[in-house]
Amino acid sequence: MPTMKALQITKPHELSVVTIERPQPGPGEALIKVMASGICGTDIHILEGEYIGDYPVIPGHEFAGVVEQVGEGVSRIKIGDHVAVEPNIACDNCSYCLNNQQNFCENWQATGVTLPGGMAEFVVAPEKAVFDIGDLAFEEGAFVEPLSCVLHGVQKTNLRLADKVVILGAGPIGLLLLQAVKVQGAQSVSVVELDQARAQAAEAAGADMLYRSLDDLPKDAFEVVIDATGVIPVMKRTPEFTRKGGKILLFGVPPKTNVEFDAFTLFLKGLTLLTSYTSVRNSLQAIDLLKNKRIDVKSLVSHRLRLEEFEHGVNLIKNKQENVKKVMILPNG
Ligand SMILES: [Zn+2]
Ligand SMILES: [Zn+2]
Numbered sequence: 001m002p003t004m005k006a007l008q009i010t011k012p013h014e015l016s017v018v019t020i021e022r023p024q025p026g027p028g029e030a031l032i033k034v035m036a037s038g039i040c041g042t043d044i045h046i047l048e049g050e051y052i053g054d055y056p057v058i059p060g061h062e063f064a065g066v067v068e069q070v071g072e073g074v075s076r077i078k079i080g081d082h083v084a085v086e087p088n089i090a091c092d093n094c095s096y097c098l099n100n101q102q103n104f105c106e107n108w109q110a111t112g113v114t115l116p117g118g119m120a121e122f123v124v125a126p127e128k129a130v131f132d133i134g135d136l137a138f139e140e141g142a143f144v145e146p147l148s149c150v151l152h153g154v155q156k157t158n159l160r161l162a163d164k165v166v167i168l169g170a171g172p173i174g175l176l177l178l179q180a181v182k183v184q185g186a187q188s189v190s191v192v193e194l195d196q197a198r199a200q201a202a203e204a205a206g207a208d209m210l211y212r213s214l215d216d217l218p219k220d221a222f223e224v225v226i227d228a229t230g231v232i233p234v235m236k237r238t239p240e241f242t243r244k245g246g247k248i249l250l251f252g253v254p255p256k257t258n259v260e261f262d263a264f265t266l267f268l269k270g271l272t273l274l275t276s277y278t279s280v281r282n283s284l285q286a287i288d289l290l291k292n293k294r295i296d297v298k299s300l301v302s303h304r305l306r307l308e309e310f311e312h313g314v315n316l317i318k319n320k321q322e323n324v325k326k327v328m329i330l331p332n333g
Helices: 041-047 144-156 172-183 196-204 232-241 263-268 283-291 307-318
Strands: 003-011 014-021 029-038 063-070 082-085 122-126 130-132 164-168 188-192 209-211 222-227 242-250 272-275 301-305 326-329
Touching: 003 307, 014 307, 029 082, 041 307, 063 122, 082 144, 130 283, 144 172, 144 283, 164 172, 164 232, 172 188, 172 196, 172 222, 196 209, 222 232, 232 242, 232 263, 301 307, 307 326
Parallel strands: 164 188, 164 222, 188 209, 222 242, 242 272, 301 326
Antiparallel strands: 003 014, 029 063, 029 122, 029 326, 063 082, 082 130
16 A cells, blocks of 8 residues: 655644555545645644644645546546645535535535645545646645635625725735735725734735834724734724724634624724635635736745644744745645
8 A cells, every 4th residue: 555644633732744544536536646735824723722623633724736646437637637625625415505605514524624634745635626726836726725715705895996905914814815905906905014024025915005003003094904813902903993884804813712892883883894714615716816916925935844844834833933924835845
């Protein structure tokens, strides 16, 4: 039996690179040789025992690679195709799926969360979750998932032509949001970011105005305020900056705790409070925007590491060291 190297989280705070049997694609499945696999905040939550999912697990849900082998009945993709994977696997047969809300599937499974993921030399995925990326670089393909989530969130705001938008936080997700709201027709996009390097990255990505602190941000100024930090004290202040009738999108993944808003302000300003959970059929959109260069992700990659260096990558992100943005693991690199 052929084997492969994989990064396994055996239980919270415990991980190791193991050699295990290489998976075989069953009917309707593809075996993918993983070429680039991005470390996401969710992987860190899994490592720290703060997320849904089972242990042991091979993390990694933002990845791209080459189709190595296909199972019986696979017809849309073929061996040698360069592909990205939509990690959320919906059952297509529950009340949510049947209502086009696959992100809330009652039988939800996810590659890299409940199923073996892309922090391995090979991974198996059902054909319906595999998308041809053509001649996009593998690292770009690894952004299809986070970009899909961003597109879903931006669509939820029903952003109108020439709306003024502010994005709080310019990490990799903030920078994707910034570009996506421009594609969607925002008049101007302001960004609030404390970190110098991240603020520069926001400027390079097309931010119209940069603020280093929430205290400098104009009040009652934006039709859409998007939090990309998930930090409670930041989220709490979003209503201050929203224009009357405006919308707040809480996009950053928050901790499991309460956030307080002034209820009277929400009422008086007629605000709409939105959240966004994963994505719904946004992979093709994401791939097209990357192919047409409407959204750039290449400049978001700051580190390229081997499978054995996963924990180092996690620490870089947690401690915001070395001007870290997206860390790519190259399992076959
Ligand atoms: Zn992710
Ligand atoms: Zn379902």
